[in-house]
Amino acid sequence: MPRVTSADVARESGVSRTTVSYVLNAKSGVVITEATRQRVLDAAARMGYTPSAAARALRSGRSDLVLCVLPDWTFGPVIDRLIDHVTTALAEHGLSVLVHSGRGTQSLQELWRAVTPCVVLGLAPFADADREALRRAGIPVVGAALDEDPHPDVFAVPQISIGRLQVEHLADRGHRVLAYAAPADPRLSAFADRRLAGVRLECERRGLPEPRVAAVDLAVEDAARAVRQWRTGEPVTAVAAYNDEVALAVLAGARAMGLRVPDDVAVIGVDDIPAARLAAPALTTVWQAIDAQADHLVASVRAALDATLPLPARTDDVFHVVAREST
Amino acid sequence: MPRVTSADVARESGVSRTTVSYVLNAKSGVVITEATRQRVLDAAARMGYTPSAAARALRSGRSDLVLCVLPDWTFGPVIDRLIDHVTTALAEHGLSVLVHSGRGTQSLQELWRAVTPCVVLGLAPFADADREALRRAGIPVVGAALDEDPHPDVFAVPQISIGRLQVEHLADRGHRVLAYAAPADPRLSAFADRRLAGVRLECERRGLPEPRVAAVDLAVEDAARAVRQWRTGEPVTAVAAYNDEVALAVLAGARAMGLRVPDDVAVIGVDDIPAARLAAPALTTVWQAIDAQADHLVASVRAALDATLPLPARTDDVFHVVAREST
DNA sequence: CTGAAAGCGCTTACAG
DNA sequence: CTGAAAGCGCTTACAG
Numbered sequence: 001m002p003r004v005t006s007a008d009v010a011r012e013s014g015v016s017r018t019t020v021s022y023v024l025n026a027k028s029g030v031v032i033t034e035a036t037r038q039r040v041l042d043a044a045a046r047m048g049y050t051p052s053a054a055a056r057a058l059r060s061g062r063s064d065l066v067l068c069v070l071p072d073w074t075f076g077p078v079i080d081r082l083i084d085h086v087t088t089a090l091a092e093h094g095l096s097v098l099v100h101s102g103r104g105t106q107s108l109q110e111l112w113r114a115v116t117p118c119v120v121l122g123l124a125p126f127a128d129a130d131r132e133a134l135r136r137a138g139i140p141v142v143g144a145a146l147d148e149d150p151h152p153d154v155f156a157v158p159q160i161s162i163g164r165l166q167v168e169h170l171a172d173r174g175h176r177v178l179a180y181a182a183p184a185d186p187r188l189s190a191f192a193d194r195r196l197a198g199v200r201l202e203c204e205r206r207g208l209p210e211p212r213v214a215a216v217d218l219a220v221e222d223a224a225r226a227v228r229q230w231r232t233g234e235p236v237t238a239v240a241a242y243n244d245e246v247a248l249a250v251l252a253g254a255r256a257m258g259l260r261v262p263d264d265v266a267v268i269g270v271d272d273i274p275a276a277r278l279a280a281p282a283l284t285t286v287w288q289a290i291d292a293q294a295d296h297l298v299a300s301v302r303a304a305l306d307a308t309l310p311l312p313a314r315t316d317d318v319f320h321v322v323a324r325e326s327t
Numbered sequence: 328m329p330r331v332t333s334a335d336v337a338r339e340s341g342v343s344r345t346t347v348s349y350v351l352n353a354k355s356g357v358v359i360t361e362a363t364r365q366r367v368l369d370a371a372a373r374m375g376y377t378p379s380a381a382a383r384a385l386r387s388g389r390s391d392l393v394l395c396v397l398p399d400w401t402f403g404p405v406i407d408r409l410i411d412h413v414t415t416a417l418a419e420h421g422l423s424v425l426v427h428s429g430r431g432t433q434s435l436q437e438l439w440r441a442v443t444p445c446v447v448l449g450l451a452p453f454a455d456a457d458r459e460a461l462r463r464a465g466i467p468v469v470g471a472a473l474d475e476d477p478h479p480d481v482f483a484v485p486q487i488s489i490g491r492l493q494v495e496h497l498a499d500r501g502h503r504v505l506a507y508a509a510p511a512d513p514r515l516s517a518f519a520d521r522r523l524a525g526v527r528l529e530c531e532r533r534g535l536p537e538p539r540v541a542a543v544d545l546a547v548e549d550a551a552r553a554v555r556q557w558r559t560g561e562p563v564t565a566v567a568a569y570n571d572e573v574a575l576a577v578l579a580g581a582r583a584m585g586l587r588v589p590d591d592v593a594v595i596g597v598d599d600i601p602a603a604r605l606a607a608p609a610l611t612t613v614w615q616a617i618d619a620q621a622d623h624l625v626a627s628v629r630a631a632l633d634a635t636l637p638l639p640a641r642t643d644d645v646f647h648v649v650a651r652e653s654t
Numbered sequence: 655c656t657g658a659a660a661g662c663g664c665t666t667a668c669a670g
Numbered sequence: 671c672t673g674a675a676a677g678c679g680c681t682t683a684c685a686g
Contacts, residue, residue, distance in 0.1 A: 003464075005679055016657045021681055031655060053441035054390075055679035057381035058662050064441060067425075076407075087428055096438055098394075098425040101414055111423055114380035114391060115442075137330075218601040220609075245601045252605040274545040274572045275602035278579040282547075332663055343673045348665055358671065382663035385678050 004049045013043035020044070024051070057116040061138075064094055066301060067117035069108065070101040071124030071187070076243075077273050078290060079123060085294035086121070090301060097121070109133055119301050124190075140304035142297065159191055162286050162319060163198020166240035166268050169284070169321045171206050175238035175266060178203060179212040179230045181250050183242045184222075192242045195270070199240050212236055216249050223253025227265070231257070237265055238327070244269035244276045244285055251279060251326065266327040281325035289318040331376045340370035347371070351378070384443040388465075391421055393628060394444035396435065397428040398451030398514075403570075404600050405617060406450065412621035413448070417628060424448070436460055446628050467631035469624065486518055489613050489646055490525020493567035493595050496611070496648045498533050502565035502593060505530060506539040506557045508577050510569045511549075519569045522597070526567050539563055543576050550580025554592070558584070564592055565654070571596035571603045571612055578606060578653065593654040608652035616645040 006024075010017045015036060022030050023040040043049075057063040068083065087097040095118070100111060108130045112120055120134055122143030134141050163180075170178060180199050182192050199211050214226040227250065230236035241247035247269030254261050261267055261281055269276060269285040276283040299312035333351075337344045342363060349357045350367040370376075384390040395410065414424040422445070427438060435457045439447060447461055449470030461468050490507075497505060507526050509519050526538050541553040554577065557563035568574035574596030581588050588594055588608055596603060596612040603610040626639035 003679085006681095007679080017680080018657060018682080019655090022656090025681085027681095033655070036655085050437060050440040052385065052443075052679050054381050054384035054388075054443050055662090056681080058379065058385050058664085058678090059680045059682085061381075061662075063381075076404075080403075080407075084428060096427065096441060098427055098442070100423065100425055101411060110377060113377040114423060115425070116379075116381050218605065220605065223605075245605075248602050248605040252607070255607055273602070275575050275600070275606075278545065278547065278550075278572075278575040279602075280579070280582055280607050330663085333665095334663080344664080345666080345673060346671090349672090352665085354665095360671070363671085379663050382678090383665080385662090385680085386664045386666085388678080 003052070004047045006049070006051070009040065009044050009047060009049050012047060013039040015040060024049075061116065062118050063116045064096060065115055065117045066090055066095050066097045066119050066121055067112055067115050068097050068099045068121040069111075069124060069126075070099060071190075076271070078271050078288060081290045082123070082294050082297075085291055086297055086301075089294065089298040093302060095119075095301070112137075112139065119304050121297065121301060142300040142304050158318075159194035160198035160201065162270055163195040163200075163240065164202040165198075165286055165319055165321055166195075166270070167199050167202035167206070167208075167211075169268060169323070169327065170238040170240065170266060171202075171208065173238075173266065173327060176208050177212075177234055177236050177238075178208060179214065179226075179236040179239045181216045181223075181226065181239050181241040181246045182213055183246055184215045184217045188242065195242060209234075211240070216241075216246050216253070218245055218249050220249070220252045220256050223249040224256040225253070226250070227253040227257050227259065231259075231265075238262075239265060239267045241267060241269045244271045244273045244283060247283055247285070247326075248275060248279055251281075251283065262325070262327050268321070268327050272322055277324065279326070284324045284327040285322050286319055287322045289320075292318050330379070331374045333376070333378065336367065336371050336374060336376050339374060340366040342367060351376075388443065389445050390443045391423060392442055392444045393417055393422050393424045393446050393448055394439055394442050395424050395426045395448040396438075396451065396453075397426060398517075403598070405598050405615060408617045409450070409621050409624075412618055413624055413628075416621065416625040420629060422446075422628070439464075439466065446631050448624065448628060469627040469631050485645075486521035487525035487528065489597055489615075490522040490527075490567065491529040492525075492613055492646055492648055493522075493597070494526050494529035494533070494535075494538075496595060496650070496654065497565040497567065497593060498529075498535065500565075500593065500654060503535050504539075504561055504563050504565075505535060506541065506553075506563040506566045508543045508550075508553065508566050508568040508573045509540055510573055511542045511544045515569070522569060536561075538567070543568070543573050543580070545572055545576050547576070547579045547583050550576040551583040552580070553577070554580040554584050554586065557592075558586075565589075566592060566594045568594060568596045571598045571600045571610060574610055574612070574653075575602060575606055578608075578610065589652070589654050595648070595654050599649055604651065606653070611651045611654040612649050613646050614649045616647075619645050 006017050006020045010020045020040055023032055023037050053063055083099055090097055120139055120141050122141055180196050203211050212230055216223050216226045239250050241250055247267050250267050254265050259265050269283050272285045272287045276285050296312050303309045303311045333344050333347045337347045347367055350359055350364050380390055417424055447466055447468045507523050530538050539557055543550050543553045566577050568577055574594050577594050581592050586592050596610050599612045599614045603612050623639050630636045630638045
């Protein structure tokens with residue numbers, strides 16, 4: 001089947017390709033007779049014309065694609081939801097979101113060269129070289145990043161405040177000797193370290209002892225080992241976990257050790273995954289306002305594309321504690 | 328920064344663009360002096376040349392992109408892992424995987440027109456119109472689908488056998504009155520219905536009564552309601568759940584009702600998510616050989632691109648039961 | 655208000 | 671073994 005081109009539409013509607021282009025792109029500043037406009041639109045629809053994005057990208061150096069780059073760790077339900085929301089919202093503005101998880105061996109540069117996106121949406125910190133190359137190519141970068149990211153074009157999800165929130169909640173319930181359950185997967189450390197920094201900061205601010213840190217595998221025995229270690233010496237009475245899965249492991253470890261939660265040891269997670277409220281005891285956790293984060297990203301993408309649009313205000317209120325039975 | 332083109336590389340290395348193209352694409356059948364080849368390669372590397380994929384796609388009507396289309400429900404850890412594996416494996420063959428979840432309002436056609444992928448990898452069934460349009464455009468479609476999908480180019484993940492496996496496991500442990508816990512989200516029904524069909528089939532084959540079906544929200548009260556209903560009349564002694572999350576809800580519901588698992592009621596899930604082995608009691612579940620499924624998809628993609636490559640054999644052995652404490 | 659023409663960067667017959 | 675040239679389909683000054 002030969003491809004239908006703008007030349008075909010032009011011939012069919014008896015105008016030039018220029019006019020077809022003007023009509024189909026609703027080019028502003030150019031006045032087209034309503035009759036001509038209708039004729040072109042009808043012909044395009046009748047012939048099933050779809051512009052070649054390759055040609056358009058070659059010509060303009062831009063596409064309607066938003067390249068969303070994920071970190072190299074498993075997405076998890078939070079990022080799933082974020083992408084879901086962003087995809088839907090940007091589709092309403094004619095933009096298609098394409099997600100690439102950075103696990104391939106391929107460099108980021110090769111990828112965006114290949115896709116020619118109009119915006120790169122980074123859900124993980126970029127290497128400076130990548131950021132610089134994108135800047136030179138004139139492709140705006142919008143992204144969520146760790147707190148301390150020095151780039152103002154980035155929506156910072158303050159990981160650090162997650163840790164602070166956890167400690168605040170535990171301290172308010174009278175706990176003084178705290179532990180931090182870190183994930184065993186080293187790929188998560190960028191996020192885990194920020195959250196731990198928040199835990200440390202808030203402990204210090206409140207005059208609590210330095211939190212005891214251990215990596216916890218998602219397995220009962222490993223979690224039990226960590227819990228046992230925390231209970232030796234001055235016993236830990238509350239654990240802030242990297243996320244809900246790690247928290248569930250701690251719960252299982254405590255159970256294996258015959259400890260009661262929250263009486264002997266309290267546990268708080270992050271994410272509010274479905275399994276959190278179904279656990280026994282139901283898990284207290286930090287809920288993230290994913291939709292608000294997504295809205296912010298969407299607005300940032302649109303602002304990057306259209307300078308007349310306002311940059312979204314910085315939202316800080318994107319977390320809160322969901323108190324359940326485990327604390 | 329002006330873009331480095333093949334013409335720049337040609338000038339720099341003192342050859343024509345033709346030669347540059349031949350060298351960089353390792354064009355077979357053309358003999359290039361080793362010295363020339365080196366000169367071109369060096370110049371390209373030195374200048375940081377990256378071919379414009381837009382131009383290449385325009386010229387050849389093909390890119391190095393694999394467009395992976397997801398269904399409109401949340402991915403979940405199984406699909407995350409599948410995509411992860413496929414992305415890594417295809418990257419080794421110079422292919423970049425771009426994932427699009429079909430949630431946008433944009434039609435699939437607009438999307439693949441925009442991306443000009445060399446293959447579309449469908450992790451959800453396509454509309455016949457889309458399939459037909461892709462066929463006409465000469466873009467091969469590779470995909471995983473439900474059992475009954477009549478298209479031979481599709482890798483069928485036999486959802487139905489998941490349900491059968493669950494019943495087999497429960498029946499072997501002496502259970503006769505079974506229930507099926509369906510997900511509340513209607514978007515999952517395509518999968519859930521297939522699994523339920525497997526449950527029904529195996530019950531019938533074994534002469535067990537028709538399974539009692541209820542949709543279970545991921546909330547304790549709703550699950551308790553379902554469990555209560557199952558225990559009225561001839562009491563259900565075992566529940567096959569759509570997936571692990573639903574199974575965890577059933578576990579929580581049973582707990583709320585004061586029932587012992589597995590003594591009063593046994594529960595089996597699907598997926599083996601981390602929370603499954605951390606639950607109390609640890610959840611028996613059906614494990615999917617994601618990596619095998621991914622390998623199959625990767626081989627299918629490569630075969631679609633290169634007719635000399637063999638089509639992968641159909642694998643049926645992609646599931647098995649992980650027996651834990653809940654059954 | 656509309657059209658003829660150039661050019662984005664690549665690949666590939668075709669000709670030496 | 672290598673080069674000059676055409677053309678993929680689009681957009682956009684530029685000229686009427």
